[in-house]
Amino acid sequence: MSDTAPAHQDTAAPTTGSPVARPAGEPAAGGPGTPAAGEPAAKEPRTRDAGEPARRRSVVRSLLRLWPYVRPVRVRLFGAAVVAIVASSVSLLIPLVLKWLVDGPVADRDPGGVWLGGALLLGLGIAEAALFGFRRWLVARPLAGVEATMRADLYRHLQRLPVSFHDRWPSGQLLSRATTDLMLLRTFLAFPLTFLVVNGATIILGFAILLDQRWQLGLVLLCPVVPLVVLCSYFESRYSAAARLSQDQAGDLTTVVEEGVLGIRIIKGFGQHRSQERAFRTLSRRLRTTELRKAGLLATLWALIMTLPELAIGAALLLGTVQVADGDLSAGTLVAFLSTALALRWPVESIGFLLAISQDSATATDRYFEVMDAPAADAADTITAAGTADAVSPDAAPTAGTAAPTAGATGSSAATAGTTRPAGPPAVTAGTAGLRFEGVVFRYADAPPDEPPVLRGVDLHIRPGESMALVGATGSGKTTLTALVPRLHEVTAGRITVDGRDITSLDRGELRSLVAVAFEEPTLFSATAGENVLMGAEGAGPEDLERALAVAQAGFVHTLPQGTGTQVGEQGLSLSGGQRQRLALARAVVGRPRYLVLDDPLSALDVHTEALVEAALREVLASTTALIVAHRPSTVLLADRVALLSGGRIAAVGTHQQLLRENAEYRLLMSGHQPEAPDGTAPATPSGPLRDPEEDADR
Numbered sequence: 080m081s082d083t084a085p086a087h088q089d090t091a092a093p094t095t096g097s098p099v100a101r102p103a104g105e106p107a108a109g110g111p112g113t114p115a116a117g118e119p120a121a122k123e124p125r126t127r128d129a130g131e132p133a134r135r136r137s138v139v140r141s142l143l144r145l146w147p148y149v150r151p152v153r154v155r156l157f158g159a160a161v162v163a164i165v166a167s168s169v170s171l172l173i174p175l176v177l178k179w180l181v182d183g184p185v186a187d188r189d190p191g192g193v194w195l196g197g198a199l200l201l202g203l204g205i206a207e208a209a210l211f212g213f214r215r216w217l218v219a220r221p222l223a224g225v226e227a228t229m230r231a232d233l234y235r236h237l238q239r240l241p242v243s244f245h246d247r248w249p250s251g252q253l254l255s256r257a258t259t260d261l262m263l264l265r266t267f268l269a270f271p272l273t274f275l276v277v278n279g280a281t282i283i284l285g286f287a288i289l290l291d292q293r294w295q296l297g298l299v300l301l302c303p304v305v306p307l308v309v310l311c312s313y314f315e316s317r318y319s320a321a322a323r324l325s326q327d328q329a330g331d332l333t334t335v336v337e338e339g340v341l342g343i344r345i346i347k348g349f350g351q352h353r354s355q356e357r358a359f360r361t362l363s364r365r366l367r368t369t370e371l372r373k374a375g376l377l378a379t380l381w382a383l384i385m386t387l388p389e390l391a392i393g394a395a396l397l398l399g400t401v402q403v404a405d406g407d408l409s410a411g412t413l414v415a416f417l418s419t420a421l422a423l424r425w426p427v428e429s430i431g432f433l434l435a436i437s438q439d440s441a442t443a444t445d446r447y448f449e450v451m452d453a454p455a456a457d458a459a460d461t462i463t464a465a466g467t468a469d470a471v472s473p474d475a476a477p478t479a480g481t482a483a484p485t486a487g488a489t490g491s492s493a494a495t496a497g498t499t500r501p502a503g504p505p506a507v508t509a510g511t512a513g514l515r516f517e518g519v520v521f522r523y524a525d526a527p528p529d530e531p532p533v534l535r536g537v538d539l540h541i542r543p544g545e546s547m548a549l550v551g552a553t554g555s556g557k558t559t560l561t562a563l564v565p566r567l568h569e570v571t572a573g574r575i576t577v578d579g580r581d582i583t584s585l586d587r588g589e590l591r592s593l594v595a596v597a598f599e600e601p602t603l604f605s606a607t608a609g610e611n612v613l614m615g616a617e618g619a620g621p622e623d624l625e626r627a628l629a630v631a632q633a634g635f636v637h638t639l640p641q642g643t644g645t646q647v648g649e650q651g652l653s654l655s656g657g658q659r660q661r662l663a664l665a666r667a668v669v670g671r672p673r674y675l676v677l678d679d680p681l682s683a684l685d686v687h688t689e690a691l692v693e694a695a696l697r698e699v700l701a702s703t704t705a706l707i708v709a710h711r712p713s714t715v716l717l718a719d720r721v722a723l724l725s726g727g728r729i730a731a732v733g734t735h736q737q738l739l740r741e742n743a744e745y746r747l748l749m750s751g752h753q754p755e756a757p758d759g760t761a762p763a764t765p766s767g768p769l770r771d772p773e774e775d776a777d778r
């Protein structure tokens with residue numbers, strides 16, 4: 080399999096298709112030959128996890144991994160196989176009745192016997208059909224259950240996998256595993272698994288009957304077995320490679336289709352439908368070529384599987400006829416022999432495609448477990464125990480900051496926060512409270528080795544009740560830094576504490592209840608407006624919903640056709656950018672989080688909407704400790720202090736006015752001119768009194 084697996088590039092394209100990770104309508108980079116306008120060359124979707132070396136397993140070993148799922152239905156499956164063996168054996172009785180009919184009633188010209196023989200044959204036929212029907216009934220429901228369980232497990236696991244996994248895996252690859260691959264596995268369990276056993280048993284029983292009837296003729300029929308076994312194993316390895324390739328390519332195609340649907344506005348807006356079509360056609364042709372290769376292999380194998388036994392039957396017929404002519408064999412025995420041989424044609428011929436489906440299913444099993452074997456984010460929870468509150472060094476307590484918060488703002492925020500927050504964690508000293516980054520280093524696992532980490536020692540302290548704006552050149556790592564707080568990524572070195580407790584020492588549930596996030600793109604799910612907000616906190620009720628809507632200035636929800644029960648998201652009512660932003664804010668605050676992390680909440684809003692969302696934000700920030708990624712002065716002004724991220728470090732902290740006065744890079748950023756941060760390196764530092772981060776003890 081692995082040797083011919085496609086050598087796909089590892090791209091950093093945003094190929095995730097989860098509704099959270101990729102905003103609907105955003106350009107879905109990553110489709111081959113489908114650059115969004117202004118984007119560089121086409122990127123190839125990957126068909127395999129970049130970090131995972133493909134391993135070649137035997138078909139049986141791969142399929143054995145299904146056992147935990149099959150175990151609960153094993154009795155039914157075994158019962159169904161027994162019923163199918165009985166049904167097949169019944170079909171083998173037919174030639175014996177024929178032999179009796181030809182040598183007995185037909186030879187004796189006994190009409191009564193012929194009628195009896197006819198009735199027996201009819202009865203056997205009906206019994207065979209009824210038994211096969213019963214087998215199907217036995218397996219249908221349990222196997223649908225197996226498929227549903229596997230799909231549910233996959234979905235659950237996908238939800239628990241870290242963001243870095245979703246960054247690396249194209250969504251189409253995950254979709255195809257959850258749909259096509261699992262359907263293939265159900266088909267395998269319902270059909271080839273049983274029939275490989277049943278047909279094997281039928282063939283053995285049939286040959287026993289044949290050898291018993293006339294061993295010389297039986298041996299003639301057995302002649303093709305050896306070449307067939309050799310040919311089957313030769314085709315197996317080639318078919319296996321083609322099967323893997325085709326299933327991976329189908330996943331790539333799914334990715335392109337999904338991106339084409341999600342990014343339809345961009346595709347139309349930039350007139351990219353032709354290049355999108357081209358990308359689709361290229362992949363579709365590739366898949367067709369692979370499918371044709373598979374079909375060619377199967378056709379050759381099938382032709383051989385059909386021809387060799389036919390030749391053997393022909394030879395047996397010739398030999399048998401000579402023996403009948405010589406009087407060595409009765410006509411009835413020859414009829415029975417040939418009928419048995421013909422009855423064995425289907426079991427023998429079907430082996431080819433049963434093996435092919437088994438091969439496809441082994442590949443599907445490998446693909447399924449490639450995802451299931453990826454360690455879930457929770458597995459990484461035990462990073463360090465050194466980050467508990469006790470471990471916080473006393474000298475980490477802040478001294479008076481060189482950049483004081485805006486007079487009054489912090490105090491009032493803190494005071495408000497104190498009145499509105501639910502009971503929080505145990506009291507901690509003022510020095511350790513708040514959100515603190517200590518020597519935080521982060522590099523993306525898939526970043527080129529020669530590239531420096533995105534964050535190279537971030538030290539920053541956001542005091543309780545304070546709101547801190549995070550400013551920096553594009554690509555400086557602002558989003559990355561915010562993603563570390565809810566542990567969407569794990570720090571490479573250093574640590575982050577909330578209320579003096581290392582976030583890695585908190586379980587994820589606790590961390591989620593402490594910290595809420597709202598991303599740049601306010602993603603809404605296919606659910607009601609109320610449900611979208613309430614998914615921000617477990618156990619939140621109607622009162623929390625109303626409060627959150629009020630805080631986020633999202634009262635417009637009540638004017639929707641069904642109020643908070645109005646369906647929004649992909650299948651529902653389209654909301655404006657500002658409405659979506661405010662719903663996302665309501666979702667972030669519905670659980671009354673002590674900490675709020677907002678990634679550029681005012682991005683891409685028109686002036687009027689910006690004013691509305693700004694008003695909402697003011698309310699929200701008054702009652703929480705917040706870190707807000709900000710690109711423009713209007714957002715920065717919402718915060719008490721501003722931190723400038725530059726060169727992977729916090730280069731300066733102060734009020735907006737202070738930084739405007741003292742920091743040239745900040746001035747440049749706020750003037751709308753982005754200093755370049757090529758390849759994650761520090762932006763060109765303009766001359767100006769940059770604050771020395773080492774001197775700022777309050778970070």
Ligand SMILES: Nc1ncnc2c1ncn2[C@@H]1O[C@H](COP(=O)(O)OP(=O)(O)OP(=O)(O)O)[C@@H](O)[C@H]1O
Nearest residue numbers: 091246523526533552553554555556557558559759
């Ligand atoms: N999943 C990823 N894998 C590898 N590198 C990444 C990944 N995500 C982001 N990067 C890189 O990390 C750097 C910082 O990106 P980040 O999105 O944090 O910047 P930012 O300051 O938020 O930018 P912007 O202001 O444009 O939103 C960039 O060089 C980016 O290419």
